[in-house]
Amino acid sequence: MNERQTFRPYERIKHPDDFRRAFERRRSESDGNLVVYGVENGRAHPRLGISVSRKKIREATTRNRVKRLIREAFRLSKADLPPGVDLIVLPRNDQLHLSTVRQSLTTLARAVARRLKVASSSGKSPAEIRKLRAKFERQQAEKKGNQPRPFKFTRPKYDEEYFEAMGKIETA
Numbered sequence: 169m170n171e172r173q174t175f176r177p178y179e180r181i182k183h184p185d186d187f188r189r190a191f192e193r194r195r196s197e198s199d200g201n202l203v204v205y206g207v208e209n210g211r212a213h214p215r216l217g218i219s220v221s222r223k224k225i226r227e228a229t230t231r232n233r234v235k236r237l238i239r240e241a242f243r244l245s246k247a248d249l250p251p252g253v254d255l256i257v258l259p260r261n262d263q264l265h266l267s268t269v270r271q272s273l274t275t276l277a278r279a280v281a282r283r284l285k286v287a288s289s290s291g292k293s294p295a296e297i298r299k300l301r302a303k304f305e306r307q308q309a310e311k312k313g314n315q316p317r318p319f320k321f322t323r324p325k326y327d328e329e330y331f332e333a334m335g336k337i338e339t340a
Contacts, residue, residue, distance in 0.1 A: 182217075190255075214255055237264055242257075
């Protein structure tokens with residue numbers, strides 16, 4: 169696969185308002201492993217938010233392991249996920265494996281997108297979506313590279329004529 173499979177910062181949901189919006193939209197799907205909430209995001213790519221409560225998974229190391237599994241499943245399945253959807257994932261238990269999480273995430277994300285009627289509006293194949301994502305990432309990189317550089321001050325080079333002119337102004 170030519171596309172780099174990374175989990176970019178713009179693919180993360182960090183702001184509490186985005187989480188709240190997804191929970192208030194009340195569009196969710198679940199299976200024995202995960203619960204996935206979804207809401208439209210108006211972007212050309214899906215975004216991931218993870219919510220793991222201490223009540224469900226007591227140990228911090230186990231919670232972190234579950235979050236890493238979900239992030240990795242998202243990273244590997246990005247091309248199969250519907251674009252334009254924010255996905256909030258809640259694990260049901262701590263006995264998860266990468267293959268099951270990946271399969272559940274893909275299935276549940278598509279089901280949520282169907283309920284949101286996002287997937288039917290795009291009408292693009294996964295290959296076309298990958299091309300669009302690659303184009304988007306190139307544009308983001310270009311924007312980052314085309315930002316104006318900070319102004320660097322350089323001292324002017326003075327010559328004899330400048331000092332003569334300044335002397336005449338000061339004496340006048």
